[in-house]
Amino acid sequence: QVQLVESGGGLVQSGGSLSVSCAASGSIRSFHVMGWYRQVPGNPRELVALITSAEGTIYADSVKGRFTISRDNAKNILLLQMNNLKPEDTAVYYCYAQAKSQSGTWGQGTQVTVSS
Numbered sequence: 001q002v003q004l005v006e007s008g009g010g011l012v013q014s015g016g017s018l019s020v021s022c023a024a025s026g027s028i029r030s031f032h033v034m035g036w037y038r039q040v041p042g043n044p045r046e047l048v049a050l051i052t053s054a055e056g057t058i059y060a061d062s063v064k065g066r067f068t069i070s071r072d073n074a075k076n077i078l079l080l081q082m083n084n085l086k087p088e089d090t091a092v093y094y095c096y097a098q099a100k101s102q103s104g105t106w107g108q109g110t111q112v113t114v115s116s
Contacts, residue, residue, distance in 0.1 A: 001028070001105065002024050002025050002026040002028070002072060002097070002105060003011070003024070003060075003105070003107075004022050004024055004025075004048045004078075004095045004096075004097060004105055004106065004107035005022065005023050005025075005095075005107055005108065006022050006025065006095050006107045006108065006109060006110040007020070007022075007023070007110060008020040008021045008049075008110060009022050009093060009110030009111045010111075010112070010113070011110045011113045011115065012085055012112075012113070012114055012115070013114070013115050013116075014085060014086060014087055014114055014115060014116050015084055015085065016085050016114070017045075017081070017082060017084075017085065017106060018082050018085060018112060019079060019080065019081050019082065020067070020079070020080045020082070020093055020098075020110055020112065021077055021078070021079055021080075022034075022036075022057060022077065022078040022079075022080075022095030022107055023076065023077055024076040024077070024097070026029065026076065027073075028071065028076045028077075028078070028097065029053070029072065029073050030074055030099045031053065031097040031099050032097040032098060032099055033047070033049055033050055033051070033052055033053075033096075033097070033098045034048075034050070034071055034078045034095070034097045034098075035047065035049055035050035035069070035078075035095075035097075036048040036049050036069060036078075036080045036093055036094070037050065037093070037094045037095070037096055038053040038089075038091035038092065038093045038094065039091055039092050039094065039109075040090070040091045042094075045094065045110045046060065046070075047051060047060055048060055048063055048080070048093070049067055049068065049069035049080065050061065050069070051069045051070065051071050051078070055071070056067055058116075059089060061081075063089075066082065066083050066084045066085075066100075067080060067081065067082050067083070068071070068080070068083075069081075078095055078097070081087045081091070082104050082112070085112075085114045086114060087114045087115070087116045089112065089114050090112060090113050090114050091111075091112060092109040092110065092111050092112075093110050093111075093112050094106055094107055094108075094109045094111065095107035112116075
């Protein structure tokens, strides 16, 4: 089974930018859907953005116009570019991938902290 490893989280000031990456241990071409979710302690995990194999995208309303999701099938990487970050974007960000007719795979998460 392909494993997912996130990186690039960290501390950034409000209004700043940060990019998080998700590296897969194998080919991501088979993943029909890949995405980013985030979770704050005590709250359920919530969708941030999804991208399909046809590169269609879906964004949560709270991040539209600020975040951009992309996938590089040649490098087996999923990216999330986050601009104009707000303190409420602080969370652990998880990479997700799912092939058709299979259960999804999660990464271990990376912490993003936005200071006010």
